Amino acid sequence: MLREADIVETLRAGGFLRPGDDPKFERLAGGVSSDVFRLETSQGVYCVKRALAKLRVAADWRAPVERSHYEVEWLRTARSLVGDQVPRVLFEDAQRSVFVMEFYDPRTHGVWKQDLADGRVDIDVARQVGALIGKVHAGTAGDLQVAERFPTHDLFEDLRLSPYLRQAARAHPDLAPRLLALADRTATTALALVHGDVSPKNILCGPDGPVLLDAECAWYGDPAFDLAFCATHLLLKTIWRPAHAPAYIAAAAVLHEAYLAQLNWEPAAQLEARAAALTGGLLLARVDGKSPVEYLVADDERAFVRGAARRLIESPASTMADLRMRWRELYEAR
Ligand SMILES: Nc1ncnc2c1ncn2[C@@H]1O[C@H](COP(=O)(O)OP(=O)(O)OP(=O)(O)O)[C@@H](O)[C@H]1O
Ligand SMILES: [Mg+2]
Structure with a gap:
């Protein structure tokens, strides 16, 4: 209860809670890098999130809690561009890395990952997710004022480039020059506001379309990262649930x-x-990086991803359509 008590104190001090209000907390599933709760007060139902200094993963992985503030900044910026497809932020205590946002009832807003796993592959959701990310990129591209609000280069390195691409390079020394060059090029590309974690587990599907959550990796950098990160997740689902492979592609x-x-x-x-x-690099990183996907456990599944990723790293596709085609060919020949 200690964590909840801390949050209550923060919300009282900041005036979000009325004196004497005794809110109810319900921990939400997921929450690897943060404490995430449904919060019920006399005023309504909200979602409160507090960044953890140590992530709940197998490896010892620490991350500065300041990332919470950049998540809030991303949510505010993106909401000004795409409206209700991003939650409204209602309160922030940046010093304590706590913020409150709108809550989406799980009865009306399922997690996209679950829909995908169950074979409910709604093409319309995919379309809206693509448009959403594209609008945030287009709306922030070349905007120096936005760039200045995201001094998160080192955070992105620690949360994304190092644990994924650089870690995969350590696991595969022969691919290291290519993987490190990829990480370096990404690190030095500064074109638009990147979400950094566009994964189906961070997308809720509601009656008004998808809602994108969890912007802790926000960074002013290479928009290609968001497209690649999300594509990686969809391609990996073909191995997880082969029955739905064509739908994922x-x-x-x-x-x-x-x-x-x-x-x-x-x-x-x-x-x-x-x-x-x-x-290509992220596919490999999702089996041999610091944060492997939890659903690919069988040796042959991991070996397939490793082999396919290797080919896509050694001779990269020039377009995403080419990449999907090559993945499908390798997949069908496995
Ligand atoms: N505003 C919200 N309304 C309803 N549910 C939410 C909201 N924000 C988060 N959740 C739920 O809580 C889960 C965890 O939230 P979030 O992804 O922001 O936390 P996290 O610790 O950064 O997660 P992870 O590192 O596991 O991706 C989400 O997958 C979603 O199911
Ligand atoms: Mg999440």
Whole structure:
């Protein structure tokens, strides 16, 4: 209860809770990097999130709690561009890394990952996710004022580039030059506001479309990262649930197409080449990085991903369509 008591004190001190209000807390599932609760007060139902200094993963993984503030900044910025597809922030105590946002009832807002796992692959959701990410990128591309609000280069390195690409390079020394070059190029690309964790587990599907959560990795950098990160998740689902493999690939295609419709800050071919190369690296990182996907446990599944990723790193696809085609060919020949 200690954590809840701390949060209550923070919310009282900041005036979010009325004196004497005794809120009810219910811990939400997920929450690897934060404490996330449903909070019920006399005023309504909310979601409160507090960043943890030590992540709940097998490896000892610490991350500065200041990332909470950049999540809030991302939510505010993105909401100004895409409206209700991103939760409204209602309160923040940046010093204590606590914030409150709107709560989405799980009865009306399921997690996209669960829908995908169950074979409910709604192409419309994929389309809306692609458009959502594309709008945030297009709306922030080349905007120095936004860039200044996200001095998160080191955080992104610690949360994403190092545990994924650089860790995979340590596991595969022969691929290290390519993986490290990929990480370095990503680190030095500063084009738009990146979410950094566009994963189906961070997307809720509601009656008004998808809602994107969990922006702790927000960074002003390479928009190709978001497209690649999400594509990686959809491709890995083909191994997890082979029965729905064609639907996942179709979802990735539609998401990509909707994303491209928003792209106006650089030639599509440039962004595509970076995204396709990154996807190869991230696929490998999701089996041999610091944060492997929890659903690929069988040796042959992991070996397939390792082998396919290796090919996509050694000779990168030039477009996302090419990458999906090659994945499908390897997948069908396995
Ligand atoms: N505003 C919200 N309304 C309803 N549910 C939410 C809300 N925010 C988060 N959740 C639920 O809590 C889960 C964890 O939240 P979130 O992803 O923000 O935390 P996290 O600790 O950063 O997660 P992880 O590191 O595991 O991805 C989400 O997957 C979602 O199910
Ligand atoms: Mg999450």
